[in-house]
Amino acid sequence: MSAPTNKDDRRGEFTVSRVVDVPRDLVWQAFTEPEHLAAFWGGPGITVPVESVTMDVRPGGRFELKMVVPDGAEYPNRGEYVEVDKPGRIVFTEPDAGITATITFAEVEDKTEVTIHQVGVPERFLGPEAEAGFAATFDKLEALLERWTDG
Amino acid sequence: MTLTQERLDAAFSALADPTRRAIVTRLSMGEATVKELAEPFTISLQAVSKHIRVLERSGLINQRVDAQRRPCRLKIDTADELIKWITEQKQRWEGRLDALEAHLEQVQAEESSE
Numbered sequence: 001m002s003a004p005t006n007k008d009d010r011r012g013e014f015t016v017s018r019v020v021d022v023p024r025d026l027v028w029q030a031f032t033e034p035e036h037l038a039a040f041w042g043g044p045g046i047t048v049p050v051e052s053v054t055m056d057v058r059p060g061g062r063f064e065l066k067m068v069v070p071d072g073a074e075y076p077n078r079g080e081y082v083e084v085d086k087p088g089r090i091v092f093t094e095p096d097a098g099i100t101a102t103i104t105f106a107e108v109e110d111k112t113e114v115t116i117h118q119v120g121v122p123e124r125f126l127g128p129e130a131e132a133g134f135a136a137t138f139d140k141l142e143a144l145l146e147r148w149t150d151g
Numbered sequence: 152m153t154l155t156q157e158r159l160d161a162a163f164s165a166l167a168d169p170t171r172r173a174i175v176t177r178l179s180m181g182e183a184t185v186k187e188l189a190e191p192f193t194i195s196l197q198a199v200s201k202h203i204r205v206l207e208r209s210g211l212i213n214q215r216v217d218a219q220r221r222p223c224r225l226k227i228d229t230a231d232e233l234i235k236w237i238t239e240q241k242q243r244w245e246g247r248l249d250a251l252e253a254h255l256e257q258v259q260a261e262e263s264s265e
Contacts, residue, residue: 020248036254044249
C-alpha cells in the first residue's frame with residue numbers, strides 16, 4: 001500500500017532535540033573532540049574506536065570514523081563540515097548518505113538544548129525511478145509476476 | 152506514457168532474463184544477500200551483481216543497508232521505504248543523544264571526583 005508522504009518526508013526532513021544538564025561549552029567539546037565523539041557517536045550497541053576518528057572541525061574540513069557493530073563488522077562514517085560556529089552551531093554533510101545535518105546548541109539556563117535538523121535522502125529515493133515508485137501502486141510484486149506469467 | 156507505465160516497462164524488460172527471474176523468485180520468499188543469491192548459480196558473483204544492478208535500476212528490488220549486511224529485497228513501495236528510512240534516521244539520532252547524555256554524566260562525575 002502507498003503510504004502518504006508529505007513534502008517534508010520527501011526531503012527527508014526532521015528535527016530531534018534534547019536538553020542535556022551540562023554547560024554549552026562541554027557539549028560543544030563533546031561534538032568536536034575525538035575522545036568525546038567516539039564515546040557517543042555510535043549510539044547504543046555500536047562502538048567507535050577513538051583511534052579511528054579524524055576530524056578537522058572547520059568549514060570544508062572533513063571527519064571520518066569507524067563504526068563497529070556487535071558482530072565486529074566495521075562501517076565507515078565520513079562527512080564534511082559546512083559551517084562551524086563555536087559554540088552554537090555545526091552543519092555537516094554525509095555525501096554517502098545524501099544528508100545534511102545542522103546541530104545547534106542553545107543555552108537554557110544552565111543547561112544546553114541540542115537540536116538536530118536533518119535534510120536529505122539517499123540516492124535511491126531520488127530520480128525518475130523513485131518518482132515512479134512513489135506514483136505506482138504495486139501492492140506486492142506478486143501481482144507483477146502474475147501479469148508477466150500470464151502474458 | 153505515465154511514470155507507472157514506464158516503470159512497468161522497465162520491470163518487464165528486466166524480467167526477460169531467466170537469471171533475473173530466478174533472483175526475483177528467490178527474493179519473493181524473503182530478503183537475501185548477493186552471496187546468498189549467487190549460490191544456486193554457476194555464474195560468478197560479479198555476474199550476479201550485474202543482474203542485481205539491472206533489477207535495482209528497474210525498480211524491482213533494492214539493497215537495504217543493514218548494520219551488518221546489505222540484503223537485497225523486493226521493493227514494495229517507495230513511500231513506505233522512505234518513511235521507514237526517516238524513522239531509522241531519527242532513531243539513530245535519539246540513540247546518539249542517549250549515549251551523549253550518559254557520556255556527559257560520566258565526564259561530570261569524573262571531574263567532580265578529582
